[in-house]
Amino acid sequence: MTFETLSTNRSFGGTQGVYAHDSAETGTRMTFSVFVPDHAPGAKLPLIWYLSGLTCTHANVTEKGEFRRACAELGLIFVAPDTSPRGDGVPDDAEGAYDFGLGAGFYVDASEAPFARHYRMRSYIERELPALVGNHFPVDMDRQGIMGHSMGGHGALTISLRNPGRYRSTSAFAPIVAPSQVPWGHKALGGYLGQDRARWAEYDACALIDAGARLPDLLVDQGEADNFLAEQLKTYLLEEACARAGQSATIRLQPGYDHSYYFISTFMADHLAWHADRLK
Amino acid sequence: MTFETLSTNRSFGGTQGVYAHDSAETGTRMTFSVFVPDHAPGAKLPLIWYLSGLTCTHANVTEKGEFRRACAELGLIFVAPDTSPRGDGVPDDAEGAYDFGLGAGFYVDASEAPFARHYRMRSYIERELPALVGNHFPVDMDRQGIMGHSMGGHGALTISLRNPGRYRSTSAFAPIVAPSQVPWGHKALGGYLGQDRARWAEYDACALIDAGARLPDLLVDQGEADNFLAEQLKTYLLEEACARAGQSATIRLQPGYDHSYYFISTFMADHLAWHADRLK
Numbered sequence: 110m111t112f113e114t115l116s117t118n119r120s121f122g123g124t125q126g127v128y129a130h131d132s133a134e135t136g137t138r139m140t141f142s143v144f145v146p147d148h149a150p151g152a153k154l155p156l157i158w159y160l161s162g163l164t165c166t167h168a169n170v171t172e173k174g175e176f177r178r179a180c181a182e183l184g185l186i187f188v189a190p191d192t193s194p195r196g197d198g199v200p201d202d203a204e205g206a207y208d209f210g211l212g213a214g215f216y217v218d219a220s221e222a223p224f225a226r227h228y229r230m231r232s233y234i235e236r237e238l239p240a241l242v243g244n245h246f247p248v249d250m251d252r253q254g255i256m257g258h259s260m261g262g263h264g265a266l267t268i269s270l271r272n273p274g275r276y277r278s279t280s281a282f283a284p285i286v287a288p289s290q291v292p293w294g295h296k297a298l299g300g301y302l303g304q305d306r307a308r309w310a311e312y313d314a315c316a317l318i319d320a321g322a323r324l325p326d327l328l329v330d331q332g333e334a335d336n337f338l339a340e341q342l343k344t345y346l347l348e349e350a351c352a353r354a355g356q357s358a359t360i361r362l363q364p365g366y367d368h369s370y371y372f373i374s375t376f377m378a379d380h381l382a383w384h385a386d387r388l389k
Numbered sequence: 390m391t392f393e394t395l396s397t398n399r400s401f402g403g404t405q406g407v408y409a410h411d412s413a414e415t416g417t418r419m420t421f422s423v424f425v426p427d428h429a430p431g432a433k434l435p436l437i438w439y440l441s442g443l444t445c446t447h448a449n450v451t452e453k454g455e456f457r458r459a460c461a462e463l464g465l466i467f468v469a470p471d472t473s474p475r476g477d478g479v480p481d482d483a484e485g486a487y488d489f490g491l492g493a494g495f496y497v498d499a500s501e502a503p504f505a506r507h508y509r510m511r512s513y514i515e516r517e518l519p520a521l522v523g524n525h526f527p528v529d530m531d532r533q534g535i536m537g538h539s540m541g542g543h544g545a546l547t548i549s550l551r552n553p554g555r556y557r558s559t560s561a562f563a564p565i566v567a568p569s570q571v572p573w574g575h576k577a578l579g580g581y582l583g584q585d586r587a588r589w590a591e592y593d594a595c596a597l598i599d600a601g602a603r604l605p606d607l608l609v610d611q612g613e614a615d616n617f618l619a620e621q622l623k624t625y626l627l628e629e630a631c632a633r634a635g636q637s638a639t640i641r642l643q644p645g646y647d648h649s650y651y652f653i654s655t656f657m658a659d660h661l662a663w664h665a666d667r668l669k
Contacts, residue, residue: 119614120651175455177654334399370452371400378458 112245115140121177122147127167128245134229134237135194141238142167143246144180144187155252155388156186156242157381158276160234160261160268162283163293164212166191170258175374176381183385186248190238192260194227208293209300215288216264217312219301228301231312235268254278254384258373259337260285260293262329266314270322278387280328280380282373283335286347287315293341315350327351327358328383330376332366392525395420401457402427407447408525414509414517415474421518422447423526424460424467435532435668436466436522437661438556440514440548442539442563443573444492446471450538455654456661463665466528470518472540474507488573489580495568496544497592499581508581511592515548534558534664538653539617540565540573542609546594550602558667560608560660562653563615566627567595573621595630607631607638608663610656612646 115127123146132139148154157180159170167189170176180187193199193214200223201210214230243250255276257265262284269279288294289309298309310316331344338344344360351358366372395407403426412419428434437460439450447469450456460467473479473494480503481490494510523530535556537545542564549559568574569589578589590596611624618624624640631638646652 118647118649118651119612119645119655121655125651172453172650175458175654178455178658332399365399367398369398371398371405374455374457375399375401 112241120144121181123177123181125171125177127171130241132194132233132237134233135227137194137196137199137227139191139194139233140167141188141190142171143242144177145246146181146184146186148184148247153247153249154184154186155254155385156188156246156248157384158234158253158255158265159187159189160216160255160257160264161189161192162257162259162261163192164207165261166212169370170373173370173374174377176377179378179381183381185381185385185388186246188238188242190234193230199227200224209296213260213297215260215297215301215312216268217298217301220308221301221303224301230264231268234264235272252277252388254280254388256280256282256380256384257284258282259342259368263288263314267312267317269324270314270317271311273323277325278384279324279326280383282329282376282380283331283337283342283368284314284329284347285342286350287313287343289313289316290346291341291343315346318350318354318356323354323356325357326387327356327360328380329358329360330380331360331362332368332372333362333364334366335368335372337368392521400424401461403457403461405451405457407451410521412474412513412517414513415507417474417476417479417507419471419474419513419518420447421468421470422451423522424457425526426461426464426466428464428527433527433529434464434466435534435665436468436526436528437664438514438533438535438545439467439469440496440535440537440541440544441469441472442537442541443472444487445541446492449650450653453650453654454657456657459658459661463661465661465665465668466526468518468522470514473510479507480504489576493540493577495540495577495581495592496548497578497581500588501581501583504581510544511548514544515552532557532668534560534668536560536562536660536664537564538562539622539648543568543594546607547592547597549604550594550597551591553603557605558664559604559606560663562609562656562660563611563617563622563648564594564609564627565622566630567593567623569593569596570626571621571623595626598630598634598636603634603636605637606667607636607640608660609638609640610660611640611642612648612652613642613644614646615648615652617648
């Protein structure tokens with residue numbers, strides 16, 4: 110696992126770095142970014158995982174997420190992984206579509222050929238990358254929060270629901286909440302896991318909540334002008350699942366906001382403050 | 390001058406738009422972005438011009454500048470033009486270099502063939518675009534500030550120095566302060582204006598100050614780890630010119646910071662607050 114620093118830039122009184130390593134899980138070189146605020150020597154800081162959406166790499170939120178000021182003020186380390194394996198030999202969508210294959214790992218461990226070898230984003234995010242980050246950065250692994258956008262919101266919700274107690278705080282921007290019930294999810298879960306829908310449930314936030322998984326709390330912001338809201342996101346399904354389960358959740362609809370980083374950046378500092386409150 | 394809205398996105402309680410129009414000055418279609426915070430009906434807001442650096446379009450600062458939160462809080466309209474004419478028939482650097490031609494208009498009105506026809510960024514920024522912005526957006530043209538980065542810092546300084554009283558506030562990130570004395574400037578001013586260096590002086594901030602031009606005040610931030618500092622930026626020349634002239638100026642060297650938007654975004658809110666103080 111050769112760890113390499115690709116770049117570091119001073120920003121907001123901290124260091125924004127981009128790093129790469131050979132992943133045993135995905136069998137590829139993986140790139141991710143980490144922001145580390147200046148801190149007292151020897152201090153260990155809480156960390157926030159940010160999982161990105163379809164088509165993204167680590168770079169989108171790193172450049173456009175506007176998280177550094179808040180992370181510096183709140184003393185949070187911010188880690189942004191890639192959204193899929195990449196490179197020669199990694200199979201892509203047969204037609205090169207944006208919603209499957211490269212840039213669209215959906216945070217699953219694939220079981221179906223030809224994807225099973227490299228598409229292991231669940232294990233990568235749940236196990237391999239945390240170990241690497243814990244070894245190389247001044248993080249307090251007892252104080253982790255997780256958040257994400259769209260497909261990455263799906264990732265944040267499902268990973269947190271499957272690992273009770275690991276993440277003290279969970280939030281999402283415009284998450285896919287019920288992939289079993291929408292076209293993006295049908296394509297991705299069907300392609301990576303096969304057509305037995307019983308195997309999809311552990312990758313479906315609403316199904317996990319219905320099956321008894323719980324979070325300490327949950328914050329979601331969703332733009333009302335989001336083009337994907339009606340067909341792919343269906344936020345009301347999460348509201349209904351939380352209501353059925355008695356799951357504490359703050360789910361806010363934001364008038365006028367769309368699916369872009371113009372929306373995410375607007376509410377980023379608010380989410381980070383919410384996480385920080387739960388990580389102190 | 391057909392004015393067109395290319396996109397609008399709600400962000401930070403305002404509207405981030407991208408617009409295009411046919412420019413009479415450049416003879417090309419020009420794209421620019423405008424952020425308008427929500428405001429009382431009929432209100433006219435102060436506006437900030439942001440001039441970008443080499444290779445940039447309006448998009449760089451619009452995506453990575455982190456200006457919207459501060460503009461929304463301070464009630465500032467933020468306008469980001471392109472850095473050169475573009476399109477079929479617009480001559481570029483003979484070897485396609487990044488520091489001349491497309492993306493490198495240097496905010497001059499060119500006199501030399503083949504650039505004189507289209508490269509009229511001075512008149513575009515000083516006259517044509519302000520008239521357009523004044524017609525289409527709720528701006529108070531008596532309360533304008535101007536800022537820029539690198540080549541755009543050069544643009545902001547020289548445009549403000551040549552138009553006393555028009556801009557109540559002027560600031561820059563890592564500006565080119567004396568193009569007559571550095572390689573970027575030799576190439577650009579020589580190429581656009583010819584080799585008679587007397588004609589360069591009106592496009593050289595230090596020369597303008599030496600010739601008696603003054604600003605009410607000036608704020609500059611410069612990263613000490615900026616790769617261009619020693620050869621191209623030479624901030625000390627501005628410090629010396631201001632000292633000779635008795636020009637009020639705050640010129641800050643920021644340890645560890647480089648030339649990127651990781652630097653700019655760090656100090657953006659601070660600059661905008663400084664402008665707002667002078668625009669109230």
